Amino acid sequence: MSDEAPLTCSAKGCTADAVWALQWNNPKLHTPDRRKVWLACDEHRASLGDFLASRRFLREVVPAAEGEAR
Template identity: 50%
Template sequence: MIGFDDDLDTPRCSRAGCREDAQWRIDWRNPRIHAADRVKTWLACTEHVDYLREFLAARDFPVAVIALDAAPGTAQAQAPVGTNPS
């Protein structure tokens, strides 16, 4: 996962030039060059989570945004972009 500070204890936003603490995890992949099991992760602060998600979604990449403090499968996780949660 990218975006950790030099001390490896504090997750930082992956947006270029941003040094804010990350609150969000953005999992994505480029389906044109990566198999379904190859997922990359960016971290985002609250200010940049929408920007980074939209940047990836505009390229038709599968994207999932999850709160860093959320356990997998909890209500804090957001639905992947481009899906219709039911």
């Protein structure tokens, strides 16, 4: 049994378990190697990804467990 809390989707009002880690950065604020992470369930992966991509912030989408380990 794990003592770790489950990862939860970052979408407003969503309480679903996160499956994806959307790694992003704002080049006006962060160095190129800096990665911020939004977590997403399957339902919100596209909408959160589209939001970040439209601003050219999205860098990579990886499984949530992998994204948290980095």
